[in-house]
Structure formats: C-alpha cells, structure tokens
Amino acid sequence: MLEVSGFNFTFDETKCLECGGKCCIGESGYIFVTLNEIRQIAEFMQMDFESFCLKFIKKVGYKYSLIEKKMQNGIGYACIFFDEETKQCKIYQKRPNQCIKFPFWEDYREDFNVLLKECIGVVKK
Numbered sequence: 001m002l003e004v005s006g007f008n009f010t011f012d013e014t015k016c017l018e019c020g021g022k023c024c025i026g027e028s029g030y031i032f033v034t035l036n037e038i039r040q041i042a043e044f045m046q047m048d049f050e051s052f053c054l055k056f057i058k059k060v061g062y063k064y065s066l067i068e069k070k071m072q073n074g075i076g077y078a079c080i081f082f083d084e085e086t087k088q089c090k091i092y093q094k095r096p097n098q099c100i101k102f103p104f105w106e107d108y109r110e111d112f113n114v115l116l117k118e119c120i121g122v123v124k125k
C-alpha cells in the first residue's frame with residue numbers, strides 16, 4: 001500500500017492489473033509533460049525531438065501536453081500512448097511525472113468520492 005503525507009487514502013498498485021487503465025481514459029483532459037520528459041520519451045521511442053513534438057505534443061497555454069485519441073469504442077478519449085488492446089501504457093518506463101503521481105493529485109486531496117469512480121486501488125484511511 002502506498003501512502004503520501006497529507007492524503008487521506010492509501011493506494012494499492014496491484015489493482016492496476018485488473019483496472020484496465022481508467023486513469024488513462026475517459027473525458028478529454030491533459031497529460032502535462034516537461035521539456036525534459038518530452039526529450040526522454042522521444043529518446044525512448046527512438047524519435048528525434050522535433051518529429052516527436054509534431055506528432056504527439058500540443059501546447060496548452062505555457063505548458064505542454066501529450067495529445068489524446070478517440071477511443072475505438074467511441075466512448076470518450078484515451079491518452080495517445082494508451083494501448084487499447086493490452087490496456088497498458090506504451091511508454092510506462094518513461095511515463096510523465098503526472099502519471100507517476102496518480103492518484104496522489106491535489107484535486108483528489110479533498111475529493112475522494114470523485115477519485116473512487118476512477119480508481120479501484122484507493123482505500124480511505
């Protein structure tokens with residue numbers, strides 16, 4: 001069980017195996033990435049930085065986000081790197097910090113019930 005100081009829930013990572021990637025799909029949103037993370041993912045994918053950005057990155061104000069795609073089943077969106085067949089992240093080893101920190105996001109600090117709809121691995125303390 002993972003715990004982070006200041007959050008009133010714990011997280012069991014083993015539940016990710018049976019979840020099907022709910023945190024990578026759903027409503028349209030942003031998966032923010034730093035320039036350093038973009039560089040690392042591009043390298044992981046054996047792409048040059050510019051080609052990678054043109055294909056997978058969108059600018060959001062002064063930030064950058066991975067793009068998303070429409071789900072094959074027509075219901076909602078998925079991160080461009082979510083594999084709908086295997087239900088796995090294609091860049092898991094280099095996934096952005098935003099993904100690594102899930103479900104310990106500020107938005108969920110006070111809103112456990114919203115998180116519970118998205119993640120079967122959390123338990124209120």
Ligand code: SF4
Nearest residue numbers: 024079081082089099
């Ligand atoms: S980068 Fe990977 S873990 Fe993060 S939202 Fe996309 S598919 Fe999910």
